[in-house]
Amino acid sequence: MLTPVSTRNRILDAAERLMRTIGLAHTTTKEIARAAGCSEAALYKYFASKEELFVHVLEERLPRLGPLLRELEADPGERSVEENLAEIARRAALFYESSFPIAASLYADPRLLKRHHAMMRELGTGPRKPLSALSAYLRAERDAGRVRPDADTDAAAALLLGACAQRAFLYDFPGGERPEQPVEEFAAALARTVLAGIGA
Incomplete structure (x- = not known):
């Protein structure tokens, strides 16, 4: 079973990958969750919105x-x-x-x-x-x-x-x-x- 930290990290990694390849405007939380191997509800446990997720990608992955x-x-x-x-x-x-x-x-x-x-x-x-x-x-x-x-x-x-x-x-x-x-x-x-x- 994934720990909360690893789930959060997987979400950030998936978000960065998708935002870099298809752009922020075309990236959805549903696609990010799918790429991270979790539910969209699980994504929202860590990030309130795609915009908040983007800010964390900038701060933690770049x-x-x-x-x-x-x-x-x-x-x-x-x-x-x-x-x-x-x-x-x-x-x-x-x-x-x-x-x-x-x-x-x-x-x-x-x-x-x-x-x-x-x-x-x-x-x-x-x-x-x-x-x-x-x-x-x-x-x-x-x-x-x-x-x-x-x-x-x-x-x-x-x-x-x-x-x-x-x-x-x-x-x-x-x-x-x-x-x-x-x-x-x-x-x-x-x-x-x-x-x-x-x-x-």
Whole structure:
């Protein structure tokens, strides 16, 4: 018999697989339950809706950016600002690359998009969270004297995360080619460029 944890994990795995292959708009809870080997009623024991399930897929099955940002805001650690920014950029690029194919179909269905936004508000999450967290980390570095006192941390955070999202969008676009530059090189170059503008 499946334990509650394994059932929940099977549901998340099935949801990610279906959302990635046929898109969020076309994925139903009935299909997810079937793919997870459980009843739809069992799915609803863990997740109130498809929208809530999608948020958990983003948070638990894709490259994790949030925990790193919270950790760095609390304690930047021994690495340099450039090293921290490179790791943030690497994870952000991988997250956006993984999430774009799943989330793209949201924009084709205004009702689904509205429900998704409502669910993110209810769960206290959304695309502004990493932006705010990165800006908070940069403010902590500014307070520590490792970033210029006049640095606009909101703009720097938007530049870094925006570049990561743009990279994922361009290369996931129909007819787009996979990036020639490996993600590690991209992240390091982006970190150097952002730091050139705000570094102490």
